[in-house]
Amino acid sequence: MANQSTATQPHAAENDNGAGVERPHATLAARLMGAALRNLGDPAIEIVLWNGERICTSSHPPVARVRFADRTTLRRLAANPELEFGEAYSDGRLGVEGDLTALMEEVNRAGHAAARRNPATRSIAQWLRRTPVNTLARSRDNVHHHYDIGNDFYSLWLGETMAYTCAYYPTPAATLDEAQVAKMHHVSRKLRLRPGETVVEAGCGWGSFALHMARHYGVKVRAFNISREQVAYARERAGQAGLDGQVEYIEDDYRNCASGAARNYDVFVSVGMLEHVGVANYRELGRVIDRCLKPTGRGLVHSIGRNRPAPLNPWIAKRIFPGAYPPSLKEMMDIFEGTDLSVLDVENIRLHYAQTLRGWRANFEQATDRIAKMFDERFVRMWRLYLAGSEAAFTTGDLQLFQVLFAPGASNHIPWTRDDIYRSSGDSADAGPSGFL
Amino acid sequence: MANQSTATQPHAAENDNGAGVERPHATLAARLMGAALRNLGDPAIEIVLWNGERICTSSHPPVARVRFADRTTLRRLAANPELEFGEAYSDGRLGVEGDLTALMEEVNRAGHAAARRNPATRSIAQWLRRTPVNTLARSRDNVHHHYDIGNDFYSLWLGETMAYTCAYYPTPAATLDEAQVAKMHHVSRKLRLRPGETVVEAGCGWGSFALHMARHYGVKVRAFNISREQVAYARERAGQAGLDGQVEYIEDDYRNCASGAARNYDVFVSVGMLEHVGVANYRELGRVIDRCLKPTGRGLVHSIGRNRPAPLNPWIAKRIFPGAYPPSLKEMMDIFEGTDLSVLDVENIRLHYAQTLRGWRANFEQATDRIAKMFDERFVRMWRLYLAGSEAAFTTGDLQLFQVLFAPGASNHIPWTRDDIYRSSGDSADAGPSGFL
Numbered sequence A, B: 001m002a003n004q005s006t007a008t009q010p011h012a013a014e015n016d017n018g019a020g021v022e023r024p025h026a027t028l029a030a031r032l033m034g035a036a037l038r039n040l041g042d043p044a045i046e047i048v049l050w051n052g053e054r055i056c057t058s059s060h061p062p063v064a065r066v067r068f069a070d071r072t073t074l075r076r077l078a079a080n081p082e083l084e085f086g087e088a089y090s091d092g093r094l095g096v097e098g099d100l101t102a103l104m105e106e107v108n109r110a111g112h113a114a115a116r117r118n119p120a121t122r123s124i125a126q127w128l129r130r131t132p133v134n135t136l137a138r139s140r141d142n143v144h145h146h147y148d149i150g151n152d153f154y155s156l157w158l159g160e161t162m163a164y165t166c167a168y169y170p171t172p173a174a175t176l177d178e179a180q181v182a183k184m185h186h187v188s189r190k191l192r193l194r195p196g197e198t199v200v201e202a203g204c205g206w207g208s209f210a211l212h213m214a215r216h217y218g219v220k221v222r223a224f225n226i227s228r229e230q231v232a233y234a235r236e237r238a239g240q241a242g243l244d245g246q247v248e249y250i251e252d253d254y255r256n257c258a259s260g261a262a263r264n265y266d267v268f269v270s271v272g273m274l275e276h277v278g279v280a281n282y283r284e285l286g287r288v289i290d291r292c293l294k295p296t297g298r299g300l301v302h303s304i305g306r307n308r309p310a311p312l313n314p315w316i317a318k319r320i321f322p323g324a325y326p327p328s329l330k331e332m333m334d335i336f337e338g339t340d341l342s343v344l345d346v347e348n349i350r351l352h353y354a355q356t357l358r359g360w361r362a363n364f365e366q367a368t369d370r371i372a373k374m375f376d377e378r379f380v381r382m383w384r385l386y387l388a389g390s391e392a393a394f395t396t397g398d399l400q401l402f403q404v405l406f407a408p409g410a411s412n413h414i415p416w417t418r419d420d421i422y423r424s425s426g427d428s429a430d431a432g433p434s435g436f437l
Helices: A028-039 A071-079 A081-091 A100-117 A119-129 A151-155 A176-190 A208-217 A228-240 A279-292 A314-320 A350-366 A368-374 A377-395 B028-039 B071-079 B081-091 B100-117 B119-129 B151-155 B176-190 B208-217 B228-240 B279-292 B314-319 B329-337 B350-366 B368-374 B377-395
Strands: A045-048 A064-068 A094-098 A198-202 A220-225 A247-251 A265-271 A293-305 A341-348 A400-408 B045-048 B064-068 B094-098 B198-202 B220-225 B247-251 B265-271 B293-305 B341-348 B400-408
Touching (some): A028 A045, A028 A071, A045 A100, A064 A071, A064 A100, A071 A081, A081 A094, A081 A314, A081 A377, A094 A100, A151 A228, A151 A368, A176 A208, A176 A400, A198 A208, A208 A228, A208 A247, A220 A228, A228 A247, A265 A279, A279 A293, A279 A341, A314 A377, A350 A368, A350 A377, A350 A400, A368 A377, B028 B045, B028 B071, B045 B100, B064 B071, B064 B100, B071 B081, B081 B094, B081 B377, B094 B100, B100 B377, B151 B228, B151 B368, B176 B293, B176 B400, B198 B208, B208 B220, B220 B228, B228 B247, B265 B279, B279 B293, B279 B329, B279 B341, B293 B341, B314 B377, B329 B400, B350 B368, B350 B377, B350 B400
Parallel strands (some): A045 A064, A198 A220, A198 A265, A220 A247, A265 A293, B045 B064, B198 B220, B198 B265, B220 B247
Antiparallel strands (some): A064 A094, A293 A400, A341 A400, A341 B341, B064 B094, B293 B400
16 A cells, blocks of 8 residues: 655655755755654655755655644654644644545555564554544543533534444445434344333433433433533433433443342443443453343443554543543453353444544534634644544554444343344334344 | 252152252262262252262252263262263263253253352362363364264265354254355355455365355355365365366465465455464464455454353363364454454354254264264264263353454455345345445
């Protein structure tokens, strides 16, 4: 995918800027920048320094241009690229001309290709290209600052469902709202919800999935969330929908969902919470699930993940999601293998998250004037980078989205096949499925 | 599922045998046997000693009866239960009256329940109840003795396809042969095979799946197997079918499938080989796959597995499958996370393996006279125990069957949804699927 190293014929040299990195009169800053680009696998991007020098080490036309406002920004970036790219972009000291997502994708892909050509460079390349891209998930626990932003802000771009998790597009042409509803059906069908069953939801956000399950599948839901604002919002919605008899929103930690309710639930479900649980707590999460589920029960965990373990980008950790971590499948298995749970079905739908992020970003860009008035321009840039970088990470395979279906290990009340999930797929699926024995 | 401890009212005491374990005049052997049954979680089985004493610690009617021929057998079993149960059964020193599979299931389930009531007993209970149940898979590498048995023997009970791996039952009423064909379609559909593509199969057994892919999906297959007899059999079949231009059987180790063929294949597939690879070699397997696959490729590994790691039963290791090991999903992830592969889809179809084993066992029991003439009665008992114990292990959740679909991490030539696998499911699926972008 990436090009051969083309240091002798950099693309910039074909332009009329006269400042290609290999020129003898290039400044030290330009030379260092050229070396950094080669380390990144020669992405097709052009760097423009404060003095007008242009650097591009790829032979392909640049997909975007990165403009440095001053020497200090470059110095900071060199010292701590993972943190400082996001900081400089948010401050406006580093500008991007062209498509922000395409820039991220190009950096990711060049890094992947470089790592394949020379595995020894994998670690440095991974380190650098992870700069602006990382987790995207619902807030939990120590991420209150993410939610203190307020419901008004999120309602500007999450769409009607207010679901802040990966949607499921039955076709790529579906709208964001359609895909969020389809996601809720897809998860409900995998769980083979039946009327009258009891569901515990760990981390329920603004509550739309709990309402969906109650409305379309006739189940009773106890939905946990530690965010007071979200719980208040969700309760109001349930009341308006006349579903407050079927759905109970509980302002408490998911770890308390099993207390006093030993093996009382038919279903455990968690969509977009695991990212905030922490690998060290996965075994405890498994025990909580085990204490919740009846012997005939089943559960589903939906989470951002990775193909292999990697640390969280420090800019995301500082500015967006403190404490978040997208696990690899191997890491996720600690939830199940520490207790008596059996994994039945794993689906990776990362391309759906890229599409979801495109939908969110489109809404976001429509509302930037209002968002800038609510906050400021720096906030707008910060969130733009976060949405674009996350989209790029799902497109280039740096992030995955796993849905893991499971059941108690001794249960034979498990699906014989997955046929029933896909029977009349695309319908509203109000009819009870028949997949469980 | 299991009963409360009923030491004061053992089921045996309700019979007219007068030798319940708690009776004051019970022998030491009977007392020890009673203690062993309680350790196993009081399975509803009855033990009959050489002196006529009967022991049952469950309050439920026994599902089967185990008869000890002599004191030596009990002594050996006490010293090394995992190995000696199989040895004594094969020798006829330990007889089973009633359904052999039901006996194994009852022991497994009682052990599970005891472990849930008292997690501290889990390890001992697991150790004991794993006695006769363990892996079932195709022979590889150091399991030549399994295959020296010969094609004539296997053709008596594997069915028309000669597929020695888990079948896929579109409905539980499907026949064994129908289900083996359905399995081959199911795997082919997951792989989204398209005419003209190239497939490498690692561990091809008697070659039926390679022929199936060539015939129904128009692909070219290079199929690896180290068994000379199987390869000869497979080549003859390919010639008879007129498919020897499309399918090449190669008598070589799977590790050589990537040599001289860097990223030349569209598809890597392995059905029932991983059990014989060994966890320590999974990363190497991942590198082999990575070297095989084009950037747009995909692969599938189908293997027996477990919900959590556990050692192989020594009787199976000694008599059936030296070197075999069914991994947990966490262990399997070493294949993918050590290199640049992304897991797309995992399906656990363990109930299908129980059904497959029922089909094999039914055929086997129809042929025991011929098998006894080919070998001897001991051989018949050994294989009966192996088939019944494996069936019980899949029924009670001690073993799993995982199909893992994957692709190179950077590939966006991956399915958007799984709809296409299930579209016109049950048809012969000759039409090319359209799931890949």
